[in-house]
Amino acid sequence: MQRTVSIKLTTTPEQSEALSVLASEFARGCNLAMGHASEKRCTNRVQLHHLAYYPVREKTRLGSQMACNVMRAVVGAYKTLKANKRLPLEGPLPEVVFGDRGAVHFDKRTYSIQGDTLSLYTLDGRIRAPMALGGFQREYLERGTPKEAKLVQKNKGWFFNLVLDVPAEAPRAGGVLGVDSGENNIAATSTGKVFGGGKLRYDRDRFLALRGRLQRNGSQSAKQLLKRVSGRERRHVTQVNHEVSKAIIAEALACGAGVIALEKLTHIRKRIQAGKRLRSRLHRWAWAQLQVMIAYKAEAAGLRVVYVNPAYSSQTCAACGQLASRNKHTLSCTCGNRAHADVNAASNLARLGETAVSSRDAVNRPDVGVA
Numbered sequence: 001m002q003r004t005v006s007i008k009l010t011t012t013p014e015q016s017e018a019l020s021v022l023a024s025e026f027a028r029g030c031n032l033a034m035g036h037a038s039e040k041r042c043t044n045r046v047q048l049h050h051l052a053y054y055p056v057r058e059k060t061r062l063g064s065q066m067a068c069n070v071m072r073a074v075v076g077a078y079k080t081l082k083a084n085k086r087l088p089l090e091g092p093l094p095e096v097v098f099g100d101r102g103a104v105h106f107d108k109r110t111y112s113i114q115g116d117t118l119s120l121y122t123l124d125g126r127i128r129a130p131m132a133l134g135g136f137q138r139e140y141l142e143r144g145t146p147k148e149a150k151l152v153q154k155n156k157g158w159f160f161n162l163v164l165d166v167p168a169e170a171p172r173a174g175g176v177l178g179v180d181s182g183e184n185n186i187a188a189t190s191t192g193k194v195f196g197g198g199k200l201r202y203d204r205d206r207f208l209a210l211r212g213r214l215q216r217n218g219s220q221s222a223k224q225l226l227k228r229v230s231g232r233e234r235r236h237v238t239q240v241n242h243e244v245s246k247a248i249i250a251e252a253l254a255c256g257a258g259v260i261a262l263e264k265l266t267h268i269r270k271r272i273q274a275g276k277r278l279r280s281r282l283h284r285w286a287w288a289q290l291q292v293m294i295a296y297k298a299e300a301a302g303l304r305v306v307y308v309n310p311a312y313s314s315q316t317c318a319a320c321g322q323l324a325s326r327n328k329h330t331l332s333c334t335c336g337n338r339a340h341a342d343v344n345a346a347s348n349l350a351r352l353g354e355t356a357v358s359s360r361d362a363v364n365r366p367d368v369g370v371a
Contacts, residue, residue: 001168001299002147005140008132009118009158015129018122019151019158023104025123029060029070030098034077038093043078045071061123069105072148073098076105103150103161111160113146118160120151131160140164169302174258176306178350179248179294180313180342181263181287184329186244188342190350191255195244200237207233237286245293249301260298261353262291263310308352310345318347 011019033052042048048071056067077096081087088094110121119128133141144164152159178190186197210229214222252260265287295305317324317333324333324344331341339347 001166001296003140003144003164003166003296003300005137005162005164007118007137007160007162008156009160010130010132011127011158015127016158018124018127019104019120020100020153021124022122023102023151023153024100025060025062026066026070026073026104027098027100027102029056029062029067030073030102031095032056032059033070033074034095034098037074037078038095041093043075043082043087043093045075048075063121065107065109066121069107069110072107073103073105101153103152106149106151106160108146108148111149113141129158140166143167166300169300171304172258172302174256176259176261176350176353177248177252177255177257178261178346178348178353179263180310180346180349181265181290182342185342186240187248187290188340188346189248189251190343190346191251192340192343193247193251194340194342195247200240203236204233238289241286241290241293245290245297248294249297249303252298252303253301257303259304259306259353260294261349261356262294262305262307263313263349264307265291265310306353306356308349308356310349313348313352314341314345316344316348318344318351 033048033056036052036055037043037048040047040051042051049068052071052074053067056062056070057064060067062070074096077098078087078093081094081096086094106120112119113131114128116131116133117128118131119126131137141164144166147163147165149160149162152161176190180188182188182197183201184197186195186200188194207229211226214226214229248260298305312323314331315323315326317331317335317337318339319337320333320335322333322335324331324337326332326341329341330338331344332338337344
């Protein structure tokens with residue numbers, strides 16, 4: 001499996017300037033190659049190499065290997081557009097503009113790691129920058145094999161996002177942990193653990209109201225603040241989802257589960273029937289992000305993830321299987337079961353998950369032999 005670790009670089013002002021010049025020249029090379037790719041509708045790296053390699057070499061200061069990395073970056077941008085279904089079927093492809101502060105693609109020929117020092121290609125020769133490594137980064141560097149990477153510039157300096165090929169953990173044996181996702185509660189597990197979402201929902205409503213005021217204002221300063229506010233909300237939601245997914249994996253390991261059952265949320269936004277304000281809030285909810293985080297962290301821990309149909313899981317009694325009545329967070333059934341509605345739904349998902357992963361014996365066959 002592959003994992004990406006972000007490593008902060010400790011650079012001098014001269015080194016930072018050299019990296020800025022490289023990023024600007026790399027962006028110029030990408031924009032040149034993008035023109036060829038758009039005109040010829042080329043999304044294949046080898047074909048784009050034949051089209052744009054020599055123009056990029058002639059019109060930029062990039063070396064041969066970094067020119068090859070330009071092709072990878074351009075093709076990667078088109079792969080993203082294709083995955084998001086934003087590529088037109090006919091005519092020239094849309095041109096993606098690469099900015100001076102964009103990411104610079106590195107491969108094993110343009111960087112090397114020597115202890116706690118990173119050697120990087122620049123237009124004026126290689127530089128050696130110390131890496132600020134924490135326990136998380138050191139653990140993965142010891143376990144994994146370095147692959148490709150991207151150099152990005154943020155407000156706090158330069159970061160090297162390195163992809164590592166890490167050996168997968170051996171699959172764990174055990175039961176199934178069901179996880180129900182929602183808005184009032186971000187997640188609930190079949191073991192009874194509930195992760196409340198009231199604070200996050202309040203924060204997102206506050207950000208939504210602020211964005212509305214800034215959009216109505218329309219001034220230049222309001223637009224600049226709008227961009228900063230959007231980034232803060234996205235980072236806050238990502239951080240909360242990281243914390244919740246990490247706690248869910250810990251819960252699965254603590255209860256001895258080998259499988260995590262999640263809801264199959266395909267086309268969930270198309271099925272939402274609510275008022276405009278509620279639809280706006282639900283459409284901005286990052287359920288898919290939380291599930292992706294749970295999936296890759298489960299893989300790293302040796303856990304399997306299965307996706308089950310959540311239909312009626314919030315209305316069905318987990319004890320007897322009949323439809324029950326729900327009042328806010330409480331589910332009551334005629335069989336006498338009274339439970340937290342989200343925990344009850346998670347228990348139903350766990351039951352469905354057991355059906356999905358359970359082994360099946362050979363079907364009994366009648367004896368049709370001739371006497």
